[in-house]
Amino acid sequence: SYVLTQPPSVSVAPGQTASITCGGNNIGRKSVHWYQQKPGQAPVLVVSDNSDRPSGIPERFSGSNSGNTATLTISRVEAGDEADFYCQLWDSNSDPRWVFGGGTKLTVL
Amino acid sequence: EVQLVQSGAEMKKPGESLKISCKGSGYNYPIYWIGWVRQMPGKGLEWMGIIYPGDSDTRYSPSFQGQVTISVDKSISTAYLQWSSLKASDTAMYYCARNRDSYLDYWGQGTLVTVSS
Numbered sequence: 088s089y090v091l092t093q094p095p096s097v098s099v100a101p102g103q104t105a106s107i108t109c110g111g112n113n114i115g116r117k118s119v120h121w122y123q124q125k126p127g128q129a130p131v132l133v134v135s136d137n138s139d140r141p142s143g144i145p146e147r148f149s150g151s152n153s154g155n156t157a158t159l160t161i162s163r164v165e166a167g168d169e170a171d172f173y174c175q176l177w178d179s180n181s182d183p184r185w186v187f188g189g190g191t192k193l194t195v196l
Numbered sequence: 197e198v199q200l201v202q203s204g205a206e207m208k209k210p211g212e213s214l215k216i217s218c219k220g221s222g223y224n225y226p227i228y229w230i231g232w233v234r235q236m237p238g239k240g241l242e243w244m245g246i247i248y249p250g251d252s253d254t255r256y257s258p259s260f261q262g263q264v265t266i267s268v269d270k271s272i273s274t275a276y277l278q279w280s281s282l283k284a285s286d287t288a289m290y291y292c293a294r295n296r297d298s299y300l301d302y303w304g305q306g307t308l309v310t311v312s313s
Contacts (some may be wrong), residue, residue, distance in 0.1 A: 177298030183257035
């Protein structure tokens with residue numbers, strides 16, 4: 088099955104920019120999606136298809152994807168952004184076809 | 197407004213059976229796949245399987261094939277996840293989510309299943 092690799096943790100000071108990576112073989116050829124999960128809550132989709140933001144998601148959240156790395160970027164980080172973030176994709180050659188990364192804990196210092 | 201509402205928390209003993217539910221509303225229910233995701237305590241998200249309410253076509257992750265059964269009753273817009281014999285290792289939060297294209301755009305609130313003797 089396809090493997091997505093995320094760093095376990097990322098720390099950033101308020102007002103700075105956080106970058107969370109998601110690595111995979113030729114991931115740049117696939118559509119990557121990102122979810123934010125705050126403690127005690129269900130995950131929420133924050134970026135779909137590499138860089139699209141669902142309605143209601145702040146413009147501070149953006150995504151990119153190239154080569155072997157997809158990246159979720161959060162600008163002007165706020166304390167309320169502290170959460171676990173998961174990347175996910177669908178791969179027709181993988182079983183299961185829906186694959187999640189291991190998750191990254193974003194800590195706002 | 198799209199909503200997925202899951203059944204309440206369950207506390208069961210090893211060996212018991214269980215069926216949890218996920219009711220959708222606010223959209224054309226039969227045409228969107230519904231997926232199930234497990235989250236064990238303190239761990240990440242794991243894909244379990246998915247079902248198409250229109251014809252009950254079901255796909256399981258190899259890790260969960262034979263361990264759970266996913267079903268749907270489209271007449272009441274409800275998907276189900278069931279176990280015939282629970283184990284302590286099934287203790288987890290279980291989420292249902294609507295699949296759009298290849299991503300999960302709406303999620304249920306989660307059902308906590310605790311299995312303990």
